[in-house]
Amino acid sequence: MKITVLSGKGGTGKTTVATNLALSLENVQLLDADVEEPDSYIFLKPEFGEEYEPVKRTVPVIDEDKCTACRKCVDFCEYNALAMMLDKVLVFPEICHSCGGCMRICPEKAITEKEREIGKIRWDESGKEVEFWQGELNIGEESSVPVIEHLKKHINDEKTVIIDAQPGTTCPTVEAAIDSDYCLLVTEPTPFGLNDLKMAVEMIKEIGKPCGVIINRSEEGYNHIIEDYCKEEGIPVLMKIPFKRRIAELYSVGIPFVEELSGWKERFQELYTRIKEAIEK
Ligand code: SF4
Numbered sequence: 001m002k003i004t005v006l007s008g009k010g011g012t013g014k015t016t017v018a019t020n021l022a023l024s025l026e027n028v029q030l031l032d033a034d035v036e037e038p039d040s041y042i043f044l045k046p047e048f049g050e051e052y053e054p055v056k057r058t059v060p061v062i063d064e065d066k067c068t069a070c071r072k073c074v075d076f077c078e079y080n081a082l083a084m085m086l087d088k089v090l091v092f093p094e095i096c097h098s099c100g101g102c103m104r105i106c107p108e109k110a111i112t113e114k115e116r117e118i119g120k121i122r123w124d125e126s127g128k129e130v131e132f133w134q135g136e137l138n139i140g141e142e143s144s145v146p147v148i149e150h151l152k153k154h155i156n157d158e159k160t161v162i163i164d165a166q167p168g169t170t171c172p173t174v175e176a177a178i179d180s181d182y183c184l185l186v187t188e189p190t191p192f193g194l195n196d197l198k199m200a201v202e203m204i205k206e207i208g209k210p211c212g213v214i215i216n217r218s219e220e221g222y223n224h225i226i227e228d229y230c231k232e233e234g235i236p237v238l239m240k241i242p243f244k245r246r247i248a249e250l251y252s253v254g255i256p257f258v259e260e261l262s263g264w265k266e267r268f269q270e271l272y273t274r275i276k277e278a279i280e281k
Pocket residue numbers: 062066067068069070071072073074089105106107108109110111
């Protein structure tokens with residue numbers, strides 16, 4: 001079973017949910033697909049080795065001796081990764097999507113490709129109960145999706161897989177969620193939280209995945225902001241994590257609260273059971 005944990009915006013508690021859920025289950029794998037800013041490692045404390053898997057993409061290389069400055073490649077590139085300056089084609093590798101189209105349409109066969117590293121995959125070598133993999137996008141790179149695609153190659157179908165997705169509703173979040181069996185949406189009971197939750201729900205509807213909501217920093221007087229919307233949409237609120245100083249203190253020193261506060265492992269196990277039942281339905 002693959003569960004993707006996501007949120008419409010950053011800072012809502014997505015990593016808190018992903019790591020605490022993983023630490024409450026057995027035979028589990030956690031993939032940190034928030035590759036622009038992976039932070040699950042702060043709570044899981046993995047032992048990364050020296051070795052890593054590079055994530056590479058191809059980018060065009062222009063042979064100036066063959067190029068006749070016809071501009072066909074520049075006009076073709078939808079991503080504006082090519083520009084013409086003084087009859088010379090300039091390549092902006094960070095925004096190239098490696099589609100290979102410019103190479104195919106060049107009438108002079110003046111374009112070839114070369115590989116460049118855009119990110120890396122690391123893994124925990126400590127042998128802990130939670131099998132942990134982390135994707136990292138190199139600084140200055142634009143495109144997270146290839147790193148997430150590469151990370152997902154390490155999904156272990158023999159285990160329960162939890163994917164900590166990038167916040168938002170753009171391509172990297174869709175890529176993290178697209179193969180999952182269930183999406184767990186983490187939000188907070190504020191108007192901003194509701195606004196971003198609505199966008200995340202629209203995205204999930206598009207990709208056709210079952211989903212449920214977790215309210216983080218839950219407070220009785222404010223939960224109705226999220227609960228009313230979930231009721232209208234027929235989305236279950238599966239868990240509420242209270243706005244408590246002790247939980248915030250543990251978070252601030254990188255301690256998953258299931259390890260310190262009694263009863264929470266059991267609640268996350270119940271959450272898992274509800275997700276499983278929803279998928280089976
Ligand atoms: S399509 Fe080929 S020949 Fe034309 S500008 Fe681009 S690289 Fe040069």
